[in-house]
Amino acid sequence: MNINVRAAKESDAAAFLDLWDALDSETEFMLYEPDERQASLETQQSNLANAESSDNVQIFVLEDVDTDLLAGFCAGRRSSNLRDKHSLHMVAGIRQxxxxxTWGYTLLKELESWARENDVSRLELSxxxxxxxxxxxxxxxxxxxxGTKINAVKLKSGFVDEHIMAKLI
Ligand SMILES: CC(C)(COP(=O)(O)OP(=O)(O)OC[C@H]1O[C@@H](n2cnc3c(N)ncnc32)[C@H](O)[C@@H]1OP(=O)(O)O)[C@@H](O)C(=O)NCCC(=O)NCCS
Structure with missing residues (x-):
């Protein structure tokens, strides 16, 4: 496997849509049901372009250099408000x-390094x-x-609780 870890760019839009399709059908641990996500290529391009130019969103991807597939991603988002700009909410997903x-570990470490360089002092996730x-x-x-949010997610099989986890850096 020849995997490159790098920041996402606008030209990843089509590959990203393919990654969402895979994740939404392979795992129930992400937030979308299969086929629920309606993002068009244009929307995805614009989201990635916005992320590229914003210092409040950072996305890293795993690029499989041999197949041109995106194998996974990790994204962090924070508010632009002075009072909670230090706190980055992150999410990650990797094709089965x-x-x-160890790619999950690598991606999260990469996001943590970015966070340290960008005045983030709290990483959080659910x-x-x-x-x-x-x-x-x-x-x-x-x-x-x-803490734990009771019935935070509703799957077809029923409600699931979510833990909030955080790391101070
Ligand atoms: C959850 C997910 C992101 C984890 O990524 P991953 O690449 O499978 O995980 P890794 O291979 O990096 O980690 C696997 C194990 O190695 C450990 N590990 C990996 N690299 C390590 C390192 N350098 N040092 C110490 N431990 C390490 C991990 O802690 C983990 O421990 P375990 O054996 O006790 O399970 C991935 O499985 C996934 O996307 N799953 C489906 C979607 C999902 O659940 N997303 C998260 C929603 S909150």
Missing amino acids: AYTGK VMVNNTKAIALYEKLGYKFE
């Missing part, structure tokens, strides 16, 4: 075939309580449990 190979693999990774990276 690429999980368990994770379904049954997502043991993700929770193990976050704990290894130093994230702590802050």
Whole structure:
């Protein structure tokens, strides 16, 4: 596997739509049902262009150089308000075939480095309580449990609670 970790760019839009399709059908741990996401290529291009020019959104991708697929992503977003600009909310998703190979760890470390260089002092995320693999990774990276949101997510199989986890850097 020849994987490149880099910042996302506008020209990733089509590959990103393909990644969303894969993630939404492969895992219930992301927030969209399969086919629920309606982003067009133009919307995706504009979202990525906005992210490229903003210092409040940062997206890193795993690019499989041999197949041109995006294998995964990690994104952080923060407010532009002075009072909570220090706090970055992050989300990550990796295609099933690429999980368990330390890419999640690598992506999150990359986002953390960016955060340290951009005056972020708090990283936070929410994770379904049954997502043991993700929770193990976050704990290894130093994230702590802050609380649990009851019935935060509604899957076809029923409600699921979500933990809030955060790391001060
Ligand atoms: C959750 C997810 C992002 C994790 O990414 P991943 O690439 O599968 O995870 P990694 O291979 O980096 O980590 C796997 C293990 O190695 C550990 N690890 C990896 N690199 C490491 C390193 N350099 N040092 C120490 N530990 C490391 C991780 O903590 C984890 O530990 P475990 O064996 O106890 O599970 C990925 O599985 C995924 O996208 N899943 C589907 C969607 C999802 O759940 N997204 C998160 C929503 S909150």
